[in-house]
Amino acid sequence: xxxxxxxxxxxxxxxxxxxxxxxxxxxxxxxxxxxxxxxxxxxxxxxxxxxxxxxxxxxxxxxxxxxxxxxxxxxxxxxxxxxxxxxxxxxxxxxxxxxxxxxxxxxxxxxxxxxxxxxxxxxxxxxxxxxxxxxxxxxxxxxxxxxxxxxxxxxxxxxxxxxxxxxxxxxxxxxxxxxxxx
Numbered sequence: 001x002x003x004x005x006x007x008x009x010x011x012x013x014x015x016x017x018x019x020x021x022x023x024x025x026x027x028x029x030x031x032x033x034x035x036x037x038x039x040x041x042x043x044x045x046x047x048x049x050x051x052x053x054x055x056x057x058x059x060x061x062x063x064x065x066x067x068x069x070x071x072x073x074x075x076x077x078x079x080x081x082x083x084x085x086x087x088x089x090x091x092x093x094x095x096x097x098x099x100x101x102x103x104x105x106x107x108x109x110x111x112x113x114x115x116x117x118x119x120x121x122x123x124x125x126x127x128x129x130x131x132x133x134x135x136x137x138x139x140x141x142x143x144x145x146x147x148x149x150x151x152x153x154x155x156x157x158x159x160x161x162x163x164x165x166x167x168x169x170x171x172x173x174x175x176x177x178x179x180x181x182x
Contacts, residue, residue, distance in 0.1 A: 011059025011066070014164045017049035018071040020091075022125060027083030038086045045090035046097065053101055053112075066110040069163045070098045071156070074118050074179055081119070082129065095175055102173030111172040113163040118179025120151035146181025155180075 005011055023040050049070050060066030075082065076091030095114060102112040119141065121127055130150075133141060142148055159178045162168055 005059055011063045012056045014067045015056050016069045016160055017052055019048045020045045022084050022087050025084055030085055041086035042090045046093040060110045061108045064109040067164045068112040069160050070094050070114040072114045072116045074116055076116055099173045106172050114175045115159040116175050116177045117156045118151050118182045122153050
């Protein structure tokens with residue numbers, strides 16, 4: 001991370017950990033899930049955030065300021081619509097990491113929060129999943145959302161911008177569901 005600090009002229013001020021996904025996997029009974037598939041999902045959804053937070057911590061602590069925003073999922077707060085055990089567990093782990101880091105980093109002036117998106121058509125996997133529900137399943141899903149619409153990437157970006165801004169200077173350890181009222 002020192003190389004990044006040299007190129008940017010100082011410590012990182014805002015880190016957004018937004019990597020995630022199911023790595024092309026679909027639901028299978030747990031006894032059919034190879035260990036390497038479990039680890040692949042944890043690597044991208046939980047381990048990446050751990051490694052990035054660890055990398056920016058020294059500079060943020062020296063600066064006595066910083067914002068870390070993780071992107072979890074509604075699956076980090078309850079069971080996952082995907083049915084993928086590793087995805088659900090990794091997102092729960094990310095919630096725990098966010099809360100623990102908020103306690104560790106708070107005394108250094110660093111906030112750590114998370115956005116938990118609801119269903120957003122943001123990539124091919126989410127489009128495939130939504131299409132797989134069929135017309136009746138899609139209608140049922142939308143009726144279960146108070147706003148009666150799926151999320152847009154901008155909805156998630158706006159929540160991240162709030163956590164990264166001075167307006168959230170005394171907000172830490174929080175998980176904000178951005179799900180249209182699911």
